[in-house]
Amino acid sequence: MKLIYDCDNTIGLPNKDIDDGLTLLYLYQQPTVDLLGVTLTFGNGTVAQAQQQTTILTELFDLNVDVYPGSEHEQANKKTAASQFLAATVRRYPHEVTILATGSLANLAAAAQLDPEFFSLVKQIVIMGGLFKPLTVNGYRVDELNFSVAPTAVAQVMMSGAPLIIASGQYLATAVFSRQELALHSGNQARKQWVTRAINNWMDVTQQMWQIDGFVNWDGITAMTLFSPELFEFKQGYLAPPTPQLATGLLELTTIPNQHPVKLMVALKDLAQLNLLFLQGLNHYLD
Template sequence: MAERILFDNDTGIDDALALVYLLSRPEVELLAVSSTPGNVSAGQVARNNLALLQLCGRPEVDVAIGATAPLEIPLVTTPETHGPQGIGYAELPPPQRQVAAADAVGLWVEAARQYPGELTALITAPLTNFALALRKEPRLPQLLKQVVIMGGCYFYQGNTTPTAEWNTHVDPHAAAEVFAAFEGADEDRLPIVCALETTERIELHPDHVGRLAALAGCPEPELVLPGDPAGRRSTAALPLIRTLSDALRFYFEFHRRYDQGYVAHVHDVFAAAVAGGTAEYRTRAATVHVGTRPGPLVGTTVADFRGLWGRKPNARIVTWNDPPAVSDEVLGSIAGLARRLGTG
């Protein structure tokens, strides 16, 4: 049986890679992609999603927009991290389709009701749209088969503030609502949380891009090199390899600028592999609290693994994963898609 997935993202370089990976998996039935403001505005997220679906030969997949701002605080985007359009140096042609008439929140609720117990919700963005969907349909924790969230950090340094991860920091009020909605749910229905301590282990390097190209049969494997002039475009023959190379090059440069090396932490790819059922991982149930008060701890996520608060768990936090296996799986699968698509 196919894995039916509804994907909510804020595309984002690693969101883009996650979307392409899902499209490369024959056992994944991607029902729709909903667009949440985060790395870029909701409108730009939707344009990126439409263009990527078009590039991957899947223009029939609906793309919807829901919220255009976080629940209670102003939107802050990340052009320094993902580029002004959210996909680094990549240049995609304007999509030929428009966003769906239905908004993302209605799409979430309709899909969950149509496929009770069958739908996996994958969220690699701030939790704004999901929080609004829970307000509209409080039974989502029972209707959904599984929820996979990329967000938060626990006993681990944040990537936005010393204690906060980006997605949760953008809309902490939405995150707090989502975790509260799952408190007391059966353990197998609790969200699987892919937090920074495991997603930062999924690193790509320039040699991974070369390997991706080689696996796809692309004649130019050396596509991304440190020290090349900023903004150099890939000349790879395959459009998908060209796009991903140009996007990842920007991401490599960002991480090097912040003294993390010429690497890319592709957080959302791991979450996509979890949702698609292709990643090995272990989890531990916990009660998650999200800081929402203004100040230095806003967006901070705290996990009670020992029941000290006397509250029921509301999440399953990933405590172990296998980065080399994830990289092998993702690169091989995307290379196969690039090869099938050809030169376009």
């Protein structure tokens, strides 16, 4: 699988989400993945923060992957290292490249401005983000943070006609990786100490916010739909044209067939098994 990971990685920064970084580690050691590159966007933090933390991550865990920063907001210059890489790579491998997008969608929209055929040439786009109803985590109301930060870009992607798989917030809100499940190996102490500190810091934050002793693995579980589809339930639908509510991340479906079909991840069949597989991927670096 030829894959580009488009993310807003902030793992290791105090009080910032960690799942993008853990997802990159998971993706890198999947035997079926040809990780063509990582493009950085905003969302959890700034692109500068994402670039800083991704550099730390790739160096500490010996990840041989090229990283391309995008713009800091969706109205900025569209010609960035990220958008140029996306457009050129999809053009180079027509109908072969899967894009996993777990931050804002600004880089994808920018790539389409550079190459109007971008969306028709991509194999599929797997997206973490958006809502179809208000989102709660353990009873606490949560704002959507991926689609809402770049709604114009989201509208372009949703209406592009590209094959889309969406894992939206309300179907991932129960995807908790608990502190009790975090059984890390001890072979590489430097890596273990760094990642343990990052994970525990974020678990402390989610404990304060949502009374969860763990973290919601939004991005990791989304990535796993590509590799363990038997552990999920999916349904087909059609996207309705965007409304002003897209500014809050809200999408709408229609029962009328149109040119904007979407595959939705709607349930996790076995969270314990998914968490175990994800942990095994992380421990691969610590043995």
